[in-house]
Amino acid sequence: MTLQFDDFVLAAATADLGEEPVAREHADAVEFRMDMAAEPLDALAAYDGDLPVIATNRAAWEGGEADDEGRLAALRAAAEHDAVAAVDVELAALTGDAAGPATADAAAATAAHARDHGASVIVSAHDFERTPPREALARLLERASEHGDVAKLAVTATDLDDALRVLGATRAAAADGLTVATMAMGPAGSHTRAVAPVYGSRIGYAPVAPERATAPGQYDLATLRALVDRLG
């Protein structure tokens, strides 16, 4: 399966691919949080859903639950499944900033392997504490774009000025021709999940049920679908 990201893609974020049938009504894709799943590669092998899968194996150092040991190898194996239309690789892994040069090589090999198997590469950067200054947001989106098909930025808004900065950076990057996915985490940023697509963000993430949120401030899937459709 393929995902182009020419149009907005709403991904049901889940650790359980068994949620796909319920997600289908509202989602365009499933984000499979491999790092939060028990036997993720077995689950992918058994997957027979209709929705394309975005495979994410989020590192513990980037707010996820995966150890570095075997993390990128599992993502490479995931990319070999036909249902996997995109993989998510952390910018800090690709640059070597987080886990060193060996990880940078493995991350680049993972992105290349995904492409060889027809999967797009989403390059992501997260900040679970703050929203960096506007220039830094722009730089992160540019650097992520150099490595991937979609540059994804999820930062934490503590007030409306933070949220506005994320929307401004989204608009500027999209106007420059970058393919971006942006959102502000936390309660002050929730509305950006509905509004950022208006400014050019191409991916939204939402859990099927609010108690299974994969990040702070997410709306549930049906709510985000309704908001995005209404604003779009």
Ligand SMILES: O=C1C[C@@](O)(C(=O)O)C[C@@H](O)[C@@H]1O
């Ligand atoms: O990176 C992202 C974005 C996200 O953190 C969010 O804020 O919706 C949710 C994650 O599941 C996904 O991998």
